[in-house]
Structure formats: structure tokens, C-alpha cells
Amino acid sequence: MSRDADLPISHWSRLWLYCFGALILFFLIAPSVIVVVMSFSGSSFLQFPPQSWSLRWYTRYFESMEWREATGVSLKVAIMTTLVATPLGSAAAYAVNLKTLRYGNVALAVLVSAIIIPVILIGIGVFFLYARLGLNNTFTGLVIAHTALALPLVVMTVLAGLRSYDMDQERAARSLGATPLRAFIEVTMPQISLSIIAASLFAFITSFDEVVVSFFTSGGDMSTLSRRMFTSLRDEIDPTIAAISTCLIILSVILLSVAHLVGASRTRES
Amino acid sequence: MSTLGAALPIRIRGIEKKYGPVTILQRLDLDVAAGEFLTLLGPSGSGKTTLLMILAGFVRPDAGSIKIGGDEIIAAPPHRRNIGMVFQNYALFPHMSVSQNIAFPLRQRRVPAADIVRRVTSALEMVRLNGYGERRINQLSGGQRQRVALARAMVFEPRIVLMDEPLSALDKGLREHMQLELRDLHRSLGMTTIYVTHDQREAITMSDRIAVMNGGAIEQIDRPEALYAHPRTHFVASFIGESSFIPVDIRDGVPWFRDAKLQTTARTSSSGRYLMSVRPEKVRLAAAGGDDGINILAGVMGDVIYQGDSFACSIDIGDGVKLTMRDYCREDTMARLPARGESIRVSIAASDAILVEAG
Ligand SMILES: Nc1ncnc2c1ncn2[C@@H]1O[C@H](COP(=O)(O)OP(=O)(O)O)[C@@H](O)[C@H]1O
Ligand SMILES: [Mg+2]
Numbered sequence: 009m010s011r012d013a014d015l016p017i018s019h020w021s022r023l024w025l026y027c028f029g030a031l032i033l034f035f036l037i038a039p040s041v042i043v044v045v046m047s048f049s050g051s052s053f054l055q056f057p058p059q060s061w062s063l064r065w066y067t068r069y070f071e072s073m074e075w076r077e078a079t080g081v082s083l084k085v086a087i088m089t090t091l092v093a094t095p096l097g098s099a100a101a102y103a104v105n106l107k108t109l110r111y112g113n114v115a116l117a118v119l120v121s122a123i124i125i126p127v128i129l130i131g132i133g134v135f136f137l138y139a140r141l142g143l144n145n146t147f148t149g150l151v152i153a154h155t156a157l158a159l160p161l162v163v164m165t166v167l168a169g170l171r172s173y174d175m176d177q178e179r180a181a182r183s184l185g186a187t188p189l190r191a192f193i194e195v196t197m198p199q200i201s202l203s204i205i206a207a208s209l210f211a212f213i214t215s216f217d218e219v220v221v222s223f224f225t226s227g228g229d230m231s232t233l234s235r236r237m238f239t240s241l242r243d244e245i246d247p248t249i250a251a252i253s254t255c256l257i258i259l260s261v262i263l264l265s266v267a268h269l270v271g272a273s274r275t276r277e278s
Numbered sequence: 279m280s281t282l283g284a285a286l287p288i289r290i291r292g293i294e295k296k297y298g299p300v301t302i303l304q305r306l307d308l309d310v311a312a313g314e315f316l317t318l319l320g321p322s323g324s325g326k327t328t329l330l331m332i333l334a335g336f337v338r339p340d341a342g343s344i345k346i347g348g349d350e351i352i353a354a355p356p357h358r359r360n361i362g363m364v365f366q367n368y369a370l371f372p373h374m375s376v377s378q379n380i381a382f383p384l385r386q387r388r389v390p391a392a393d394i395v396r397r398v399t400s401a402l403e404m405v406r407l408n409g410y411g412e413r414r415i416n417q418l419s420g421g422q423r424q425r426v427a428l429a430r431a432m433v434f435e436p437r438i439v440l441m442d443e444p445l446s447a448l449d450k451g452l453r454e455h456m457q458l459e460l461r462d463l464h465r466s467l468g469m470t471t472i473y474v475t476h477d478q479r480e481a482i483t484m485s486d487r488i489a490v491m492n493g494g495a496i497e498q499i500d501r502p503e504a505l506y507a508h509p510r511t512h513f514v515a516s517f518i519g520e521s522s523f524i525p526v527d528i529r530d531g532v533p534w535f536r537d538a539k540l541q542t543t544a545r546t547s548s549s550g551r552y553l554m555s556v557r558p559e560k561v562r563l564a565a566a567g568g569d570d571g572i573n574i575l576a577g578v579m580g581d582v583i584y585q586g587d588s589f590a591c592s593i594d595i596g597d598g599v600k601l602t603m604r605d606y607c608r609e610d611t612m613a614r615l616p617a618r619g620e621s622i623r624v625s626i627a628a629s630d631a632i633l634v635e636a637g
């Protein structure tokens with residue numbers, strides 16, 4: 009009773025806020041729900057709500073050689089991008105965080121700049137650059153381009169972790185006889201591991217989800233899943249891509265849940 | 279814990295540090311004797327931490343030399359210096375248990391596992407934390423963390439120990455308790471120690487010698503009693519204990535305040551402007567005329583401030599110069615205390631009149 013009296017505004021007068029919040033949630037979630045529902049459609053074109061139900065678009069996805077290859081390319085590129093971008097970005101964040109670099113802030117601005125440049129421009133630029141270097145439609149080319157796109161997220165995420173970490177701990181470790189590398193591995197890394205895990209997930213998803221740059225620089229055998237989905241949307245509107253999207257949504261949910269669970273158990277420990 | 283190796287002396291020469299155009303340390307020299315407990319005392323920003331960081335190897339000086347027991351260490355990286363350091367915020371590793379924290383320096387030195395167990399146990403005993411080995415750091419109180427940091431910095435028998443304001447995060451009671459504990463620990467282990475604080479009482483309680491730092495230089499270095507009794511500069515006299523300052527002119531070796539000729543047992547130059555520094559507890563209300571060796575000054579009684587066990591009053595001796603007088607609150611003293619605005623005379627023994635450079 010006294011709780012309600014303490015509240016400066018009653019729930020009733022905040023009703024508009026609740027409605028507004030619900031509306032925002034609706035626009036965030038509805039598209040995904042529609043895609044998931046359509047993926048179970050029985051008809052052979054995208055339709056909402058479906059007239060009949062079936063699992064055949066999932067079967068088609070798993071049985072199609074082309075789709076499986078594209079998925080393989082996307083997975084390989086995303087894993088490689090994660091393996092390259094995470095250590096690179098972490099090292100960059102570490103260096104910037106030391107504050108002993110004269111041009112540390114300039115370096116940070118350059119590292120993060122990919123975020124503010126329109127992706128379509130990056131795509132065009134990368135395409136012309138790769139045309140000269142012979143990197144279009146290659147695995148290496150895709151990994152390099154995706155690494156460049158993922159670095160800003162990795163740097164910002166790891167930097168956020170380092171900013172709440174006390175660098176004196178690393179100094180203490182070194183005064184106690186640890187080399188700089190061992191001090192980092194044994195003392196700093198375990199404490200920023202959450203940020204590093206989060207950063208690697210971001211890197212993975214950035215690459216796996218990427219459409220624009222892949223559209224310019226991948227094709228043929230090297231087509232990524234997202235690129236093939238994009239083309240198929242144009243050529244043949246069939247619910248296979250709804251099935252694939254649903255699989256991707258499930259993958260994202262699993263990855264984020266794992267990250268969240270790891271985070272929660274760490275927080276409980278300390 | 280096992281006894282430390284023979285304690286080593288530290289010899290610091292000409293250490294200089296600039297950040298951009300700002301000089302942080304100016305050609306600093308310092309000698310610390312083997313087994314000595316030396317305190318760097320100075321206000322915030324005087325360069326104490328910077329000097330400690332240079333000793334530990336985390337900051338590179340622009341010039342200078344540091345020798346520990348004859349070995350030049352200025353070029354050695356931190357992990358090869360074999361220096362135990364206690365950080366202001368302890369810098370314990372929260373992802374390790376108490377034992378793992380203390381074992382850390384031993385593991386880095388590849389000490390055999392059985393020896394590690396034995397030495398960690400005796401280090402825990404040394405700081406009276408027996409049985410706390412399996413605790414996590416966040417399950418410890420401030421004082422216990424302090425002890426773990428101490429044990430970790432000493433378990434590997436470092437050549438010297440550095441401590442940067444290690445007690446400043448503790449509350450007053452615990453701080454005073456830990457001061458005595460640290461001092462006892464130093465007495466029983468005898469390691470050469472450089473201790474940093476901005477708290478003059480702490481410095482006086484703990485130290486063999488105190489180096490008073492101001493603006494990146496050492497103003498005076500001496501035993502605590504000597505520093506209190508014979509401060510050489512205005513800064514030292516006002517930073518350590520309380521002091522009142524009387525501006526004096528020295529003519530033919532005699533100090534004058536206005537038209538009063540003063541006496542001092544301090545050595546004086548033959549002329550110049552100086553400050554006579556007087557401790558509040560050395561100022562007395564004067565009876566009749568002055569004996570030889572006693573300075574008598576006329577003044578006007580000012581406000582009295584009661585502080586429980588003692589009181590302080592300010593006495594205006596003219597030219598806007600105020601002396602502080604302090605005494606214990608005893609009934610007889612209080613009864614004889616002049617009223618505010620009354621003309622009075624105070625006495626200062628010549629041996630309590632210290633001359634310091636003006637400015
Ligand atoms: N990395 C740095 N860059 C620039 N100035 C610094 C740096 N570290 C310390 N200083 C300056 O050096 C002076 C002395 O600092 P410090 O050694 O921490 O003093 P203390 O420990 O006595 O409080 C301060 O004025 C501080 O601002
Ligand atoms: Mg400091």
C-alpha cells in the first residue's frame with residue numbers, strides 16, 4: 009500500500025508508456041515471427057498467413073547441394089573471421105587502453121571508422137581493390153573484408169572490458185616475476201574473458217550475417233549463404249529462405265544464450 | 279616464514295622524470311641503508327608514486343641510476359628486479375584464492391610444488407591468516423586483503439619491498455593497528471623497505487627515516503624526531519606537525535622581529551630574511567620579565583578553540599602575525615587563561631626557536 013503511495017506516477021497514468029513499449033516490442037519481434045511462421049508453409053511461395061502447413065522447405069534446404077555449400081562457405085568464413093578479428097581487435101584494444109601510445113586515440117578512431125562509413129561504399133571499394141589484387145571470389149578476400157567489418161565491434165567490446173579492469177593487477181603480476189605475456193595470460197585475460205567471448209560472438213555474427221560486401225566480392229563457389237539468399241529472393245520467391253532464416257534465428261538465439269549463461273555463472277562466482 | 283636473504287642497501291642517483299614539459303622528479307638522490315624502513319612523505323602530486331614506479335620498473339626515467347646492493351637495475355624489466363611491491367588498492371587477483379595469490383610469485387620462479395605449499399603456509403602464518411588459504415579475495419575484509427597483499431609481496435624473499443600508501447583504504451582504527459603490525463613485521467624480517475604515505479603521523483609512527491618530498495624533490499631527510507625538532511624549510515615545518523611562523527630580519531647574526539631582539543640556539547647566517555618557526559606546544563604564557571635564553575613577545579589574546587583533551591588559542595603579536603599556543607585542558611591552566619582581547623606576553627625558549635628559509 010505504502011509502495012503505491014511512494015510512486016510519483018500511478019500505473020494508470022503511465023498506461024501510454026506501456027502501450028508505447030509494447031508497440032516497439034511488436035515491431036522488433038513481428039518480422040521474425042512472420043518469417044518463422046511462413047517457413048512452415050505448405051504452399052510454394054512466400055505467403056502470410058500460410059494456407060497449409062509442411063516441413064518440406066526444411067527438407068529442401070538440407071537436401072540442396074547448393075544451399076549446403078553456401079552454408080559451408082559462410083561457416084568457414086565466419087569462423088576464420090572470428091579467429092583473426094578477435095585476437096587482432098583484442099590486441100588493439102589493449103594497446104589503446106595503455107594510454108602510453110602517443111597516437112592511441114587516432115589509432116582508435118581509424119580502427120572504429122568502418123562503423124560510420126556506409127557499407128555499400130565499403131563494398132564498392134573492396135570490389136575495386138580486390139579486382140586489382142585478384143581477391144574477388146576468394147576465401148581470403150572474404151575473411152579480410154569481414155575482419156575489417158568486425159574489428160570495430162571487437163575493439164569496442166574488449167575496450168569496455170579493459171576499462172573496468174584494474175591495470176595495477178597486471179603490474180602487480182609483473183613485479184611478482186611474471187613476464188608481460190604471462191601476466192596478460194594468467195591475470196588479465198581470465199578477467200576480461202567475458203568481453204573477449206562477447207567480442208568473438210559479435211565477430212562471428214557480423215561475418216555470418218553480412219550481405220553487402222559479400223554481394224560485391226563473393227560469387228560462384230564462394231557464394232556465402234546470405235548472398236545466395238539475397239539472389240534467390242530475387243529469382244524464385246520460395247519459402248526455403250524462410251526455413252533458412254529460421255535456422256539462423258535459432259543459431260543466434262543459441263549463441264546469445266550461451267554467452268548469457270557463461271556471463272551469469274561468472275558473475276555469480278565473483 | 280624463512281628468514282630473508284641479507285638485506286641490501288639502495289642507492290638512487292640523479293633520477294629525472296619529465297612528462298612533456300612538466301618536470302615530475304628533479305635530479306633526485308636518495309640512499310636507503312640495508313634493512314632500513316624509509317618513508318617518502320609528501321602531499322599528493324609530489325612525485326612519490328612516480329619514484330616508486332621507477333624503482334619497480336614500470337616508468338622509465340629520463341636519467342639517473344638505481345643500485346640495489348651494488349647491482350645497477352635501471353635497465354632491468356620489472357619481472358627481473360626481484361622487488362616486492364604492495365599497491366595502494368592491493369591489486370590482488372580476484373579470480374584466484376588467497377593461497378593461489380600468494381603462490382603466484384613462487385610459481386613464476388618455478389619453485390617445486392611441495393616448497394610452494396610450505397612457503398605459502400608460513401607466509402599465511404606470518405600475516406596471521408592461517409586457515410584462510412582457500413577463501414576468495416572478495417570474501418575478505420579490507421584488513422585481511424591488506425595482509426594477503428603483504429604476504430604475496432614478501433613470500434618470494436624480494437631484495438627490497440616497496441609500499442604505496444598501503445593503508446590509505448582502511449578506516450582509522452584498523453589503519454593504526456596495521457601500522458604497528460607492519461612495523462613489527464619489518465623489525466622481525468629486516469627487509470629494506472621504501473614506504474609511501476601522505477600522512478605525517480603514519481610516517482612518524484613507522485619510519486626509521488623520513489624523506490619529505492615536495493614538487494618532485496626531497497626537501498629534507500632525517501629521523502622522525504630530528505625532522506620534527508629541526509625542520510630546515512618552511513614546507514617541512516608546516517607539513518610535519520603544526521607550526522607558527524614569525525618573519526625575522528637577521529642583522530649581525532641576531533634575529534629581529536620588529537623592534538624585539540630574539541634569541542635562538544639555531545645556527546644563523548649573518549644577515550637576511552628568515553622565518554622563525556615555533557611549535558604550538560612550545561609557546562607559554564609568560565610571567566614577569568624574561569630570563570636569558572627565553573624570548574618574550576607581547577601580544578593580544580585571540581579565540582580559544584577547545585579540542586577535548588587540549589585547547590589551542592591564537593595570539594596576535596602585531597603586523598598580522600599570529601602565534602598558535604596549545605596546552606592540555608587542566609583546571610589550573612584553564613582558570614588562568616586570559617580573556618579574549620586582553621594584552622598578554624608569551625615566552626618561547628631560545629632552543630625552541632627554529633629558523634627556516636623564508637618563502
Ligand atoms: N602518466 C603521466 N602523465 C602525465 N603526468 C603524470 C603521469 N603520471 C603522473 N603524472 C603527474 O606527476 C605528478 C606526480 O604524480 P605522483 O607521482 O602520482 O604523485 P604522488 O604519488 O606523490 O601523489 C602529478 O602532478 C601527476 O599529475
Ligand atoms: Mg601516489
